[in-house]
Amino acid sequence: MAGRSSGPWDANDIAGIRAHFAAYRNARYEAGPIAFLDGAGGTQTPDMVVGAVKGYLEDSNANIDGAFPTSVETDELIETAREVGADFLGSRSEEIVLGANTTTLNFLLTRAFARTMSPGEEILVTCLDHDANISPWLAAARDFGLEVRFAPLRLEDGTLDLDAAQGMVGPKTRVISFPLASNTTGTIVDPGPMVELARQVGAITWADGVHYACHRLVDREAIGLDVVLTSPYKYCGPHMGVAAIRSDLAGSLPAERVRPADETPVGHRFETGTQNHEALAGFVASAEYFASLPGVGGTSRREQLGEAFDRIREHEQLLGQRALNQLQDVEDIVIYGISDPERIAERTATIAFTHEKLTQREVATRMAGAGIYVNDGDHYGLETMRAYGLESSGGMIRASFVHYNDEDDVDRLVEAIVEL
Ligand SMILES: Cc1ncc(COP(=O)(O)O)c(C=O)c1O
Known part of the structure; x- marks a missing residue:
């Protein structure tokens, strides 16, 4: 060896x-x-995360908006979870959408965006995508008369064929959707050319960051992505999903809300019902775990x-x-x-x-x-x-x-x- x-x-x-x-x-x-070699399916969970999930259920378990201490703590926890989501995704906390998992969030968010599209308009996805970033667009296309195009791979090295992608976009393209990294071949997609392609045709960018987020820190704002989705259980957190959506886009999309829920033009418009609070506690702790890795400093x-x-x-x-x-x-x-x-x-x-x-x-x-x-x-x-x-x-x-x-x-x- x-x-x-x-x-x-x-x-x-x-x-x-x-x-x-x-x-x-x-x-x-x-x-x-055991050699744990299925991190791409889901990482192992550190004690800090397990302890935080348990600690929340034992000490702070409550619903939101109450005057009593456990409810106040739960409100604070949700705000902290948004801040942690923002730090993981390179976004602002008001742009964070918390949810069950990436697939569920993506069906919800793609549908919201599709409602702003007109029949015949197009979405570009890639042959490197997990189906959680394809089937939601296919379902939207079926229901709203849209077209989904598939950017092919260069089979010799599993990278995206950018020339072919370039030829597949035009004035009807509204979304360029791609993974930041493939969960099968591990290929990292350079987001720069995809963002540029979107800019050329006036489309938005929609990135599946689920595999990438375990290996690199996502920077939505610096890359210029409009939407990015991740699943904390792939990066040492609990089973849940976290997306970031550019705030003005979030504010402009239709969101289904129950009547008593507050209506603010930010990511949490897409959150419905009671969150998985214990998972949020674990998610917050997962950032503390990464901060505890050997040699890590920073204020x-x-x-x-x-x-x-x-x-x-x-x-x-x-x-x-x-x-x-x-x-x-x-x-x-x-x-x-x-x-x-x-x-x-x-x-x-x-x-x-x-x-x-x-x-x-x-x-x-x-x-x-x-x-x-x-x-x-x-x-x-x-x-x-x-x-x-x-x-x-x-x-x-x-x-x-x-x-x-x-x-x-x-x-x-x-x-x-x-x-x-
Ligand atoms: C790249 C990628 N995208 C999306 C998903 C779906 O994530 P979730 O299980 O949170 O719905 C996965 C899960 O394996 C994945 O690896």
Whole structure:
């Protein structure tokens, strides 16, 4: 196996990071160490987050708008959750929409935007998207007479074909929708050209930041995105969704509200009913977790998150390069997306591959038996699977490394594949 490479964290740091997670000390783990390689499906949850969820239910459980202390605390918690959402997404707190998950938020928000569109107008999506950023547009197109166009992939490296995308937009294009990173191939989409394309035709940009948010800090405002959606359970938080929508856009879209609810032209117009308060408490704590990572300083929460994600990127890039370097020499394995370790900056350490002699489920099952938790299937990246002709053959195996993984996880994965 390759030698150790120096990154932002040494073995002690990784041990300290893992000490935050019950998953690394529970009976299942004790029975045989597990390589948790399905971060792209959902990360493990740090104790701070678990404690905050429990703490809220035990100490502050209430509904909003009351005069009594637990209700006042709940109002404050929601405001804090918005501020935390703003710091994670590079937005302002009034632009944050809290919800059940990204898919639900996206059905809601796409529908609100579609109501401002006229029949025949167009939405550009991409073949790198998770279906949570495609089906909502298809449903809107069906109901409002719109057209959805699909920007294709360059199959050789799993990047978007920007020339083809350019040829697919025009005066009728109202939305350019794309992922900041693919949850199957790990390809990072440079948002600059997409924002520029949108600017040229007067469209808005709509980004699925779900996979990206575990690996890089989103900056909605700096990138110039109009809408971005993420799911905190993919970045060490609880199961919920958080979107940011540019405030003037949020204010201009139709929102369904119950009559007694206050009507303000900001993101929370799209929140209906009672929020998952305990999840919000966990979400707030997830920012504290990232701020506690080794070497992280900074005075504001946003600065701390920036420093945390700088280190995360550096650490994960070493893991990704190590995995790509070794997997390239393994027989019977086909890697999809960017496989050149030198191009690691253009992808996350989420690596998708197929085995040429075994079904993908067989591989994943044998891996599970060896304590290596990789996922297999289409990962809801239906268009990506179609592009590679893998829709009906079991999809791809996906090994996704996050910041609590280490070089041993990489080596165990590679050794297990070699032994198949
Ligand atoms: C890139 C991407 N987008 C959207 C989603 C959907 O998120 P949620 O489960 O919060 O609806 C996922 C979930 O796997 C994802 O990976």
